[in-house]
Amino acid sequence: DTGVSQDPRHKITKRGQNVTFRCDPISEHNRLYWYRQTLGQGPEFLTYFQNEAQLEKSRLLSDRFSAERPKGSFSTLEIQRTEQGDSAMYLCASSLFFSHGTSGNYEQYFGPGTRLTVT
């Protein structure tokens, strides 16, 4: 397994356009997370899935953002009507979670990120 992959690695778009990013997690991982990172800051949590169910969304995830994981494998993050403030690195991570265990233990594996620039 080559780890978590993200596509595209870079995206430049004009303000007002829609963009979609894809994340392919490690194959046996049931949890998938999206984070956003702006320059000089640590990543900020956006949302996460367990299998195909979206279990939590940050208040950072405005109505213009939507994420899906339709078959519990890959995930997409769409941003509608992009704004310059959406310019950031969008990171995806995955992990393996057992319901009888403690999620405090389970490390997350991150992809390389998609860098979005809105002009």
Added chain:
Amino acid sequence: DAKTTQPNSMESNEEEPVHLPCNHSTISGTDYIHWYRQLPSQGPEYVIHGLTSNVNNRMASLAIAEDRKSSTLILHRATLRDAAVYYCILREEAGNMLTFGGGTRLMVKP
């Protein structure tokens, strides 16, 4: 998740040990202490985690204070490839996301 405090930056010489401190005075009994690092132009990567006892793995050691209000990540011999931002994160037992702070930027001098 409880808050952590780390120095903004640290410098080290190559092949010397590095001790990266983290304060977490509001830690709760069920919080795990995780360390991740982010190399330039890459996503974060897991380094180590612990609950109460000191931990060792191939990348680093984690020393946890007896009262758990602080911890130290130890890189035994820093290399140029260890130059990165190191994040200390507390994660609740039932928590799911990682809450990153600003981290410590480690610079390694040859």
